[in-house]
Amino acid sequence: xxxxxxxxxxxxxxxxxxxxxxxxxxxxxxxxxTNCRHYLASYRETVKLGKRAFxxxxxxxxxxxxxxxxxxxxxxxPRR
Ligand SMILES: [Zn+2]
Numbered sequence: 894x895x896x897x898x899x900x901x902x903x904x905x906x907x908x909x910x911x912x913x914x915x916x917x918x919x920x921x922x923x924x925x926x927t928n929c930r931h932y933l934a935s936y937r938e939t940v941k942l943g944k945r946a947f948x949x950x951x952x953x954x955x956x957x958x959x960x961x962x963x964x965x966x967x968x969x970x971p972r973r
Contacts, residue, residue: 894922899929903936943967 894902902919905911911919923929939958943966 894918896922896926896929899923899926900932903933907937907940939963939966943970 899919899922902911902915906916906919923933939962942958943963946963946967
């Protein structure tokens with residue numbers, strides 16, 4: 894698995910939709926690649942912040958989160 898494929902698989906991984914095989918490949922790459930570990934960790938953190946912002950419209954998102962990323966997550970949230 895390449896880093897590029899890793900990024901493609903990440904959403905499915907986080908929503909638990911990977912097959913056992915893909916998941917094993919994903920986790921194997923994760924164990925080898927520091928970059929992707931950091932990437933996954935910061936992605937998770939951002940999703941958490943995005944969810945908080947979704948639950949509370951007045952929530953303050955720390956300024957170190959890239960605004961572009963926050964916007965993308967807010968744009969992807971389910972519509973009511
Ligand atoms: Zn990687």
